[in-house]
Amino acid sequence: MKIKEIMTTDLIFLDPKMTIKQVAQIFMENHIDGAPVINNEKKLIGVLTKSHIFKLVSEALSFDTLVEDLMIKEVTFSSPEEEIEYLLKYSNVGRLPVVENDEVVGWCTRTDLVKAFFESHNEMVHELQTIMDSTHNLIVAIDEFGTIKTFNKSAQNVLGISAEDIKGKNIKDVFPNSELLKVVATGEAQTLQKIELNNRWFISNRSPVNKDGKIIGAVAVLQDISEVELISQELKSVRELNRELDAIIDSSFDGLYITDGNGQILRLNKAIERISGLNSEDFSRKEDDGLVEDEVVSKSVTDEVLKQKKLVTIIQQTKAGKTALATGSPIFGEDGEIVRVVANVRDITELNELKQKLEQAEEINKHYQNQLKAYKGPKHGYDDIIYSSHKMKEVLNLVSALGEVDSTILITGESGVGKEIIAEALYKTSNRSNGPFIKVNCGAIPDNLLESELFGYESGAFTGAKRGGKIGLFELANNGMIFLDEIGELSLRLQVKLLRVLQNKEIVRVGGNTSIPINMRIITATNRNLEKMVEESTFREDLYYRLNVIPIHIPPLRERKEDIPILVTHFVEEFNNKYNKNKYFSPEALDSLQNYSWPGNVRELENYIERLLVITPGNRITLRDLPSSIGNRVELPFSNVSIDGLPPLKEAVETVEKCLIEQAYKKFRTTRKMAQALQVNASTISRKATKYKINLGSD
Known part of the structure; x- marks a missing residue:
């Protein structure tokens, strides 16, 4: 900064012949404390200040003393082009005249210098703050005690905190996890630290602030890398998509290759090698029309697309001796020109072979289906029952005969034989087919819930009971039929209640005391041995005889x-x-x-x-x-014993022995009868049972 920028140009000049009294009057009227003294030629000859007046008073001199007698005659002055640092050389001079071309053009005082430095300081501070507020990075600075001194606008915007609210506070109170205090304590910078603030990622560089070898604070500069992270993720996604695209192209059974708008091959899959008979490396170095020149293909589909500027399909003969169907699809750029051609090459030689095999298979299938249909026996009106065996015919004949009566029926058979289908057939052929048909799986409903489902309940019968009560399944089956599947799972308590229903033809709702008469037919089914359960006292004997009025046994599929x-x-x-x-x-x-x-x-x-x-x-x-469990299974003609694969003979014999003893025990229950049936000694039965860990119980 130059002196001319801070000097005072509105000057009052003194004449050397003025009295001190006159000068005092001028100083008072203009509120000044000094002025330059010039001669008739306006040249500087001296300087007079209020200090001279004070001296005159202290020495009791006359106020009529002339200026030229009291002024400083050896005057230090400056040029307007001098830098203000020039004034610092004359720090003992309170006022400095500014002279240009021997003429006084200005007047510079210490006050002017202080004012200049103050304005310069404010301007520098303002510029520094403007620079920090204009930067995209977040800047936070603290002093040696952790007091926040700087908090720029980027930091305010990102963190949502006003600088006025945060400056002067300790950084621990605002950002408890800040590492700036650690930087102050250790004097070690922390660079390239990745942190997350308000769901955005930043790279933080923290540095100590040194002054005269002493750490007086620390500053953190945070660079927002969220966009960089996003771009990185997008690039990663693009790479993943590119790998997926390569995998998809390579997994295609058809040959695929892509060329640019000049026919240069850019990408191709492995199927091209099989169809064309050309190595992929050689293939990728050629242009598509070069394949024709080398007799790899008889005609270029890409060349046709580039000529016709539309989708083209042609027949090609390849070097590998195959006939291929090639389809080229153009991809146009913004200028309407073709930028890519995607070619799909399909080996129709293999398709023709597959077509012939398919036609042959369809003929075999048609012949085979006709043969199987010859085995399909009559259905006797039961659309859901498919059979041709004599045993199933006997079962269905019995079902037809039972349609005219109302007797209780017990259907027995292993799981999966179709007991529910037989029950439906009984319903369809009965005189109750116009009434309801209710199905209940006794094994699938908990005992306490099953009672309320079957018998219904009155309002308030138990906690959670529906207001107004509920009609049970027995009532819903009135004038129709109810099918109780898995009857062997019924608890003894419910067995008693079911027995009363069978005897009295009436029910009482849970929580009620009024008997409700019902007219229904009951059909039950089980895959369990109810006779054995009766012997074990897990099923009531009287209920068993009530249910087993007419038994229907459905033979297993192996029979x-x-x-x-x-x-x-x-x-x-x-x-x-x-x-x-x-x-x-x-x-x-x-x-x-x-x-x-x-x-x-x-x-x-x-x-x-x-x-x-x-x-x-x-x-x-x-x-x-x-699977081998079915494909390699060998069936023995004298029993239901089966062997998977071809095990060692000793193992197979032991398997058969164990199965025969188990079956004999199920049928005869005594060692003596088992021995008679198997034509061995009773001791042999006991020894074998011990060997195979078969519990024969007590004879």
Whole structure:
């Protein structure tokens, strides 16, 4: 800064012939304490200040003393172009005249200098604050005691805190996790620290502030890298998508390659090697029309797309001796020019072979279905029952005969044999078919809940009971039929109540005392041995005889294997329609299914057929598609014993022995009768049972 920028130019000049009295009057009227003295030529000859007047008074001199007698004649002056630092050389001079071309043009005092420095300081502070507020980075500074001194606008905007509210406070009170105090304490800078503030990521650089070798504070500069992080994530996503695209292209059975607008090959998949007979490295170094020149293909689909500027499909003959269907799709840029061509090459030689195989398979399937339909026996009006065996025919003949009576029926059989279907057939053929048909699975409902479901309840009968009560399933079955499945799971308490229903033809709701007459037919079913349960006192004998008025036993599937082919045909048709498939079993696979024992019976067979139709890749289900537990199973002709695969002979013999003893015990219950049936000694039975850990109980 130059002196001319701070000097006073509105000057009052003194004449050397003026008296001190006159000068005092001038000083008082103009509120000044000094002035330059000039001659007639306006040249500086001296300086007079109020200090001279004070001296005159203290020495008791006359106020008529002339200026020239009291003024300072050897005057130090400055040029207006001098820097203000020039004034510092004359710190003992209170006022400095400014002279240019021998003429006084200004007057500079210490007050002017202080004012200049103050304004300069304020301007520098303002510029510094403006710079910090203009920067995109967050800036926070503290002194050596942790007091916040600087908090720029970026920090205010990001952190949502006003500088006025935070300056002067200790940083621990505002940012408890700040590391700035640690920087002050250690004097060590912390650089490139990644931190998160208000869901945004920053790189923080923290540095100590040194002055004359002493740490007087610390400053943190935080650079927002959220956008960089976002770009990094986007680039990562792009790379992932690119890898996925490469994987998708390479997994295609059809050949795929992409060229630019000049026919230069940019990307291709592995299927191109198989179809073209050319190594992919050689392929990628060529232009598409170069493939024609090298007789790799007979015609270029890309060349045709670039000429016609539209989707093109052609037939190609490849170097590998294959016939291919090639389709080229143009991709246009913003200027309407083709920037990419995507070519799809399909080996129609293989398609023709597959077509022939499919036609052959369909002919075999048609012939096979016609043969199976010949096995499909009459349904006797029961649409849900598929059978051809004599045993099932006897069961259904019995069902038809029972339609005219109202007797209680007990249906027995293993799980999955179709007890519920037989119960529905009894309902459809009965004189109650116009009434309701209620199904109840006694094993699927908790005992306390089952009672209220069957008998209903009155309002307030128990906590949570519906206001107004509820009608039970027995009442809903009035004038119709109720089917109680898994009757063997019924508790003894409910067995007593069911016995009363059978005897009295009436029920009493839970929480009530009024008998309600009912007219219904009861059909029950179980896969358990109720006779044994009666012996074990887990099922009431009187209830058993009430339920077992007319028994119907449904034989397991292993005892009526002639039903298996027709059931397979039925399920194949059903699931083909359901899943829009066209699958069928080979004769070998069907034979294997028929030879399997099917411990889960018809339900297991149905579920297994559905699984095979869903997971088998081809339309023809062969022996190889069956698991070893079915495909390698050997059935013994004299029992339901089966052996998986080909185990060692000793192991197979022991397996058969164990199964025979178990079956004999189930049938005869005594060692003596078992020995007679198996034509061995009773001691042999006991020894074998001990060997195979079979509990024969007490004879």
